[in-house]
Amino acid sequence: MLKKALTIAGSDSGGGAGIQADLKTFQELEVFGMSALTAVTAQNTLGVHGIYPMTVEAVVSQIQAIGDDIGADALKTGMLFNAEIIVAVSEMIKKYQWENIVIDPVMIAKGGASLLQTEATVALKKYLLPLAKVLTPNIPEAEVLTGMTIRTREQKQNAAKSLYELGVSHIIIKGGHDEVPTESTDLFYDGKEFYTFTSKRITTKNTHGTGCTFSAAITAELAKGANVYDAVVTAKDFIQAAIEDQFEIGHGHGPTNHGAYRKRKEKAYL
Ligand SMILES: Nc1ncnc2c1ncn2[C@@H]1O[C@H](COP(=O)(O)OP(=O)(O)O)[C@@H](O)[C@H]1O
Numbered sequence: 001m002l003k004k005a006l007t008i009a010g011s012d013s014g015g016g017a018g019i020q021a022d023l024k025t026f027q028e029l030e031v032f033g034m035s036a037l038t039a040v041t042a043q044n045t046l047g048v049h050g051i052y053p054m055t056v057e058a059v060v061s062q063i064q065a066i067g068d069d070i071g072a073d074a075l076k077t078g079m080l081f082n083a084e085i086i087v088a089v090s091e092m093i094k095k096y097q098w099e100n101i102v103i104d105p106v107m108i109a110k111g112g113a114s115l116l117q118t119e120a121t122v123a124l125k126k127y128l129l130p131l132a133k134v135l136t137p138n139i140p141e142a143e144v145l146t147g148m149t150i151r152t153r154e155q156k157q158n159a160a161k162s163l164y165e166l167g168v169s170h171i172i173i174k175g176g177h178d179e180v181p182t183e184s185t186d187l188f189y190d191g192k193e194f195y196t197f198t199s200k201r202i203t204t205k206n207t208h209g210t211g212c213t214f215s216a217a218i219t220a221e222l223a224k225g226a227n228v229y230d231a232v233v234t235a236k237d238f239i240q241a242a243i244e245d246q247f248e249i250g251h252g253h254g255p256t257n258h259g260a261y262r263k264r265k266e267k268a269y270l
């Protein structure tokens with residue numbers, strides 16, 4: 001039976017990140033994608049030009065429309081913008097007893113615009129993180145959530161342990177912002193063991209939406225019944241293909257190629 005995945009996130013008019021990246025990724029990984037918008041952004045490859053948050057009522061109403069009828073086998077959150085939306089989303093997750101929850105703690109867009117109000121971090125830690133099966137911070141986000149400086153492998157491990165203490169079952173600290181020039185290594189922690197997922201670092205300016213795409217791929221795989229480790233393996237392959245098979249869109253930091261992973265798979269079967 002077709003599995004269903006929900007994204008609760010912001011809209012990126014430029015189509016590379018946010019809701020648009022999530023729905024494209026869900027489609028490519030063959031799950032039925034649904035969305036609840038938290039904010040509309042006027043955005044392109046050059047940056048964020050405007051942010052128009054939804055009311056809490058509008059966010060709740062969208063989630064209820066899905067929960068009361070369609071259901072979700074997995075869901076992810078992206079840009080949540082403020083504490084009121086975070087609290088409401090947490091309440092909705094509890095109301096529908098949804099379990100496969102992936103939290104991408106989106107804070108700052110790559111161009112520098114703030115997609116989460118600073119004071120909302122407290123609500124994120126208190127209400128949403130304890131519900132998370134998977135948390136996917138990049139290095140700056142992990143630093144904000146833990147208050148730690150993260151440069152070395154040991155510091156990454158300590159940060160992951162500290163996030164685990166907040167009630168998250170699995171943590172992946174992504175390596176896109178690492179300073180290693182040859183590889184991009186993501187650190188995975190399940191409360192017992194550490195695992196690393198390493199890929200060749202691609203030299204490109206087209207990395208807009210990598211984090212959204214990566215967490216959406218994990219969500220799609222969880223919806224289909226994969227365990228968290230296997231979901232991360234697929235997501236890492238998906239994002240690597242999407243960054244490698246780049247295309248030129250816009251004049252700034254372009255999007256990734258969401259169709260690349262499926263095309264590669266189809267080729268391999270020929
Ligand atoms: N230049 C790159 N080459 C290869 N993989 C990358 C590159 N940049 C990011 N990634 C991968 O993309 C995923 C998203 O990471 P990151 O860019 O850190 O997230 P975010 O978009 O939240 O800042 C991770 O799996 C990371 O390893």
Ligand SMILES: Cc1ncc(COP(=O)(O)O)c(N)n1
Nearest residue numbers: 010017018109209210211212
């Ligand atoms: C609506 C929205 N959500 C999320 C991001 C983060 O994008 P990135 O994955 O490049 O950090 C974004 N730029 N816009």
